[in-house]
Amino acid sequence: MIALQNLPFNFVEGLGFRRLIQEIAPRYNFRGRNFFTEFVCKELYGKIAIKVKEFIKKFDHMSFTSDIWSDPSSNASLLSLTCHGIASDFERLSIILKCETFDDRHTSDIIAEKFDTMLSKWNISNDQVHCMIRDEGSNMKRAMRLAKLQDLYCAVHKMQLAIRSSLN
Incomplete structure (x- = not known):
C-alpha cells in the first residue's frame, strides 16, 4: 500500500x-515507521539488489531509458535509470535501477x-550499453557524449512536446 500509493512510512x-x-486483521502485529526504514529499505534492498544483478548478468547488451523531471510545487527533481534487456532465451525484462532526488x-x-x-x-560497463534513450535536452545530449554512451532521443517525448505546443 505504501509503495503503490507513494505514501510516507509514517502512514x-x-x-x-x-x-x-x-x-x-485483529491479530496483526503493528510495525512502525522504523521497521520500514530499517528493515525494508536496508535489508530487503540488499537482497533484491543481488537478484537484480543476477538478471542483469543474463544480458550481453542492455538499453536504458532515463529522465530528469522536476515538480514545481515541491521544487524537487528526480533522476531515473531503467534497464531494458532480452536474455538468450528471449525473455524481455525491464528493471528500474535507480530513481533518486537530483x-x-x-x-x-x-x-x-x-x-x-x-x-x-550495478557492474555495467559502457561496452554493455547498447543505447541510452533520453530527452532532447542539450544537457542530456552532452552528458551522453561525456559519459561515452551511445544515445538516441525519445520519439514519444518529442511527440508530447509537439502536441503540447499545438494545444497551446
Missing part, C-alpha cells in the same frame, strides 16, 4: 490505518557523472 502509525487493520544543477558534467556512478554500482 502505518496513523490512527485511520491502525483502525482499518484492527478491523480486518538536487544538483542539471549540467551535463554532473549528469554524466551520475550515469557513470549508477552504471558502475
Whole structure:
C-alpha cells in the first residue's frame, strides 16, 4: 500500500490505518515507521539488489531509458535509470535501477557523472550499453557524449512536446 500509493512510512502509525487493520486483521502485529526504514529499505534492498544483478548478468547488451523531471510545487527533481534487456532465451525484462532526488544543477558534467556512478554500482560497463534513450535536452545530449554512451532521443517525448505546443 505504501509503495503503490507513494505514501510516507509514517502512514502505518496513523490512527485511520491502525483502525482499518484492527478491523480486518485483529491479530496483526503493528510495525512502525522504523521497521520500514530499517528493515525494508536496508535489508530487503540488499537482497533484491543481488537478484537484480543476477538478471542483469543474463544480458550481453542492455538499453536504458532515463529522465530528469522536476515538480514545481515541491521544487524537487528526480533522476531515473531503467534497464531494458532480452536474455538468450528471449525473455524481455525491464528493471528500474535507480530513481533518486537530483538536487544538483542539471549540467551535463554532473549528469554524466551520475550515469557513470549508477552504471558502475550495478557492474555495467559502457561496452554493455547498447543505447541510452533520453530527452532532447542539450544537457542530456552532452552528458551522453561525456559519459561515452551511445544515445538516441525519445520519439514519444518529442511527440508530447509537439502536441503540447499545438494545444497551446
